[in-house]
Amino acid sequence: MPEPIPFLDLETQYKKIKPEIMAAVEDVFGSRAFIQGKYVRRFEEEFSQAIGVGGGIGCSSGTSALVLALAALGVKEGDEVITTPHTFFATGEAISILGARPVFVDIVSTDYTIDPCHIESAITGRTVAIAPVHIYGAPCDMTPILEIAQKYDLAVIEDCAQAHLASYKGSMVGSLGDISAFSFYPGKNLGAYGDAGLVATSNEEVAGVIRKLLDHGRQSKYEHEMVGYNYRMDGVQAAILSVKLKYLKDWNRARRIAASLYNERLCPRGFKVAEHLSECEPVYHLYVVEVSNRYDVIKSLTSQGIDVGVHYPVPLHLQPALKHLGYRPGDFPNAECAANRVVSLPMCPEITEAQIDRVCGTFLEVARP
Ligand SMILES: *Cc1c(COP(=O)(O)O)cnc(C)c1O
Numbered sequence: 001m002p003e004p005i006p007f008l009d010l011e012t013q014y015k016k017i018k019p020e021i022m023a024a025v026e027d028v029f030g031s032r033a034f035i036q037g038k039y040v041r042r043f044e045e046e047f048s049q050a051i052g053v054g055g056g057i058g059c060s061s062g063t064s065a066l067v068l069a070l071a072a073l074g075v076k077e078g079d080e081v082i083t084t085p086h087t088f089f090a091t092g093e094a095i096s097i098l099g100a101r102p103v104f105v106d107i108v109s110t111d112y113t114i115d116p117c118h119i120e121s122a123i124t125g126r127t128v129a130i131a132p133v134h135i136y137g138a139p140c141d142m143t144p145i146l147e148i149a150q151k152y153d154l155a156v157i158e159d160c161a162q163a164h165l166a167s168y169k170g171s172m173v174g175s176l177g178d179i180s181a182f183s184f185y186p187g188k189n190l191g192a193y194g195d196a197g198l199v200a201t202s203n204e205e206v207a208g209v210i211r212k213l214l215d216h217g218r219q220s221k222y223e224h225e226m227v228g229y230n231y232r233m234d235g236v237q238a239a240i241l242s243v244k245l246k247y248l249k250d251w252n253r254a255r256r257i258a259a260s261l262y263n264e265r266l267c268p269r270g271f272k273v274a275e276h277l278s279e280c281e282p283v284y285h286l287y288v289v290e291v292s293n294r295y296d297v298i299k300s301l302t303s304q305g306i307d308v309g310v311h312y313p314v315p316l317h318l319q320p321a322l323k324h325l326g327y328r329p330g331d332f333p334n335a336e337c338a339a340n341r342v343v344s345l346p347m348c349p350e351i352t353e354a355q356i357d358r359v360c361g362t363f364l365e366v367a368r369p
Contacts (some may be wrong), residue, residue, distance in 0.1 A: 001305055002304060002305055002358070003305065004305035004306070004307070005305060005306045005307060005346050005351075005355050005358065005359060006307050006346065006348075007307035007308065007309055007344070007346050007347075007348075008187055008346070008347070008348045009348050009350040009351065010186065010187075010191070010348075012350045013348070013349070013350055017243060017244070017247070020243045021193075021240055021243055024239040024240055024242065024243050025236055025239065025240065027039075027239060028235045028236045028239045029236075031235075033235040034234060034235050034236070035232050035233075035234060035235065036058075036215070036232050036233065036235070037235050038235075039235040039236075039238040039239040039242070040058045040233045040234075040235055040238040042238070042242060043058060043233075043238040043239075043241050043242045043245070044056040044057060044058050044198070044238075046242055046245055047182075047198060047200075047241070047245060048200060050165065050172070050245065050248070051164075051165065051172040051173075051174045051175055051200060052171065052172050052175045053172075053174060053175045053180070053200040053201065053202055054201070054202030054203075054204070054207075055200070055201060055202065055204065055207040056198050056199070056200045057198065057199045057200075057201075057207055057210045057211055057214065058196070058197075058198050058232075058233030058238055059196075059197045059198060059199060059210075059214050059231045059232065059233055060195055060196065060197060060214075060230075060231045060232060060233060060234075061183060061185070061195040061196065061197045061231075062090060062159075062161040062181060062182060062183020062184070062185060062188075062197040063090040063093065063094055063183075063197070064197055064214070064229065064231035065181035065182060065183065065197035065198055065199045066090060066091065066094035066095075066131075066157070066159060066181040067094045067097055067098065067229070067231070068181075068199050068210050068213055068214055068229070068231060069157050069179045069180070069181050069199050069201075069210070070094055070095060070098055070100070070129070070131075070157060071098055071213055072179070072199075072201075072206045072209045072210045072213060073128075073129060073155045073157070073178065073179060073206065074128070075095070075098050075100050075128055075129060076098060076099060076100065077098070077099030077100065078099070078100070078101075078126060079098075079099075079100040079101070079126055079127075079128040079129075080100065080101045080102075080103045080124060080126040080127045080128065081095045081100050081101070081102055081103065081127075081128065081129045081130070081131050081157075082103045082104075082105060082119055082122050082123070082127060082129070082130045082131070082154075083095065083102050083103070083104060083105075083114070083130070083131040083132070083133065083159075083316075084104065084105070084107055084113065084114040084132070084133050084135070084316075084335070085104040085106070085107070085315040085316040085317040085318075085327075085332050085335045086107045086112055086133075086135060086312070086315055086316075086334075086335040086338055086339070087133040087135055087159065087312070087316060088161070088311075088312065089312075089316065089319060089321075090161070090183075091131060091133055091159050091316070092104075092316040092319070092322060093321075094181075095131065096321075096322070100128075101126075101325065102316065102322070102325070103122050103124075103127070104315075104316060104317045104327065104331075104332060104335075105118035105119055105122045105332070106118055106332040106333065106334045106335055107332070107334050107335050107338065108141075108334065109334045109337070109338070110274070110275040110276075111135075111136075111138040111274045111275060111276050111277065111282075112135050112136060112138065112274065112288070112338055112342075113132065113133070113134065113135055113138055113139075113140040113141065114132050114133065114140055114145070115334070116140075116141055116144035116145050116148065117144075119144075119145065119148050120148055120152075123148075123152055123154075127152070127154060128154060128155065129154050129155040129156065129157055130145060130148070130149055130154055130155075130156050130157070131156075131157045131158075131159060132145055132156070132158060132159070132177070133158075133159040133161075133162075134158065134159065134160055134162060134163035134166055134173050135162060136162055136274060136282070136284065136285055136286045136287075136288055136311070137162050137163045137166050137189065137255075137282045137283035137284050137285035137286070138163070138166070138274055138276055138277075138280075138282040139163065139166050139167065139168035139173050139276075139277065139280045139281075139282065140158075140168075140173075141277055142168050142169075142173075142176045142177070143169070146176065146177070149177075155177075155178045155179070156176070156177030156178050156179075157177060157178065157179050157180065157181065158173060158174055158176060158177040158179075158180035158181070159180075159181055160173050160174040160180045160181060160182045160200075161181065161182060161183035161185075161188060161197075162183075162188065162189070162283075162285035162286070163189075163282075163283055163285065164182060164188065164189045164190045164248060164252075164283065165189070165248055165249060165252055165283060166252075166280070166281060166282055166283040167280060167281045168277075168279070168280045169279045169280065170279070174200050175200070175202075178201065178203065178206075179199060179200070179201040179203070179206060180199070180200045180201070181197065181198075181199055181200075182197055182198045182199075182200065183196075183197050184196040184197060184198070184237065184241055188285065189248065189251065189252060189255070189283055189285050190241065190244055190245060190248050191244070192237040192240055192241055193236075193237065193240050194234065194236075194237055195237075196233055196234065196237040196238070196241065197233075198233075212225060212226060212228060213226065213228040213229060213231070214228065214229060214230075214231040214232055215228065215230070215231075215232055216228050216229070216230060250349070251349035252283045252284075252349075254349035254350075255283060255284040255285075255347060255348070255349055256281075256282070256283070256284060258284070258287070258347060258348075258349075258351050258356060259282075259284045259287050259347070261353055261356045262287055262289070262345060262356060262359075262360065265356070265357075265360040265364070266289055266360060266363070266364075269364060269369070270369040271289050271290065271291070271367070271369050272289070272290040272369065273287075273288065273289050273290075274288060284347060285347075286309070286311055286344045286347055287344060287345050287346075287347040288311065288342045288343065288344050288345075289342070289343055289345060289363075289367075290338070290341040290342055290343075290369070291341060291343055291367045291368060291369065292341065292368045292369065293366070293367065293368045294310070294340070294341065294342075294343055296366055296367075297343055297363065297366055297367045298310075298343065300362060300365070300366040301359070301362055301363060301366075304358075304362045306346065306358070306359055306362060307346060308343055308344060308345060308346070309343075309344040310342060310343060310344065311342065311344050312339060313339055313340075314339060315332065315335045315336060315338075315339045317331055317332060317335075318336075343367075345359055345363070346359055
């Protein structure tokens, strides 16, 4: 059996930065700033500066960041939020948790993001917001989305869980809409060593509401102004994220290089891979290629010790948990086609050209476009 190729090599990354990580963890343990506190404040400042947003509020996960963002904008029972079916479940889940209805529209087949052409016809009297997702690290086409939002007075919530430091027309994603949600789940481009997330907004009033909401609606220690959540960020995660944030630009660059190596090997053979908008810089959280014989491809790569994934096999409108929404197979052809055909190949900053050669060699032996 040849040397396995992991989908994501967090072990190699950890070995490189271990002394810094351990020092940061010891600092937190020594200071006992376990929940919120100075390490969280420091990371919030560093991250908001990196994405060019007035304020960042650390929280417990990407999912809680989405819930907080929606709740702070006043999304409530009976409201509708337009989003994409081609995303991780949490996007639709967060909308549903607040009692609102996710309204799906199809994606573009080039980069798998929400198709702005379908948004206007999905707007009703109950629509309050649009939630574009920068899926796989590819910035959505934000200009038309923001124009529609302005025309109908809708809020825009960016799901940036896969797109830390991706840019669109010179601006960082997360700084384009009214508010944005980031995840620092360990496997994300910027990953904690546990769960963590962040809400970013330049609206100070909204930021103030979020700070209360994530800490039991507290105004002071025993005075609760509203019913909120326990969605606070841990100091240890914040300190670790501050260490890792320094490397993020380099890591994203390494991902882009890996993606172009994959493209050079797969595109000439007729495989469809993500095609990005000009004037934008994706960050390749995932490297996705379409095949017509996915079962065989996964079996063959796995048997050679090459770890692959499928993101995502079931679009949100066909998830059992959302069947009450009444969607049917065939409603969103591009999203359903992607769900049936995508394979994610190993992708992380540490992947080597030799590893990419081996992945592509095995892939090309079996895969059909
Ligand atoms: C990971 C992810 C989330 C949820 O983040 P968690 O930190 O796991 O809660 C939300 N949306 C998208 C698109 C994601 O990839």
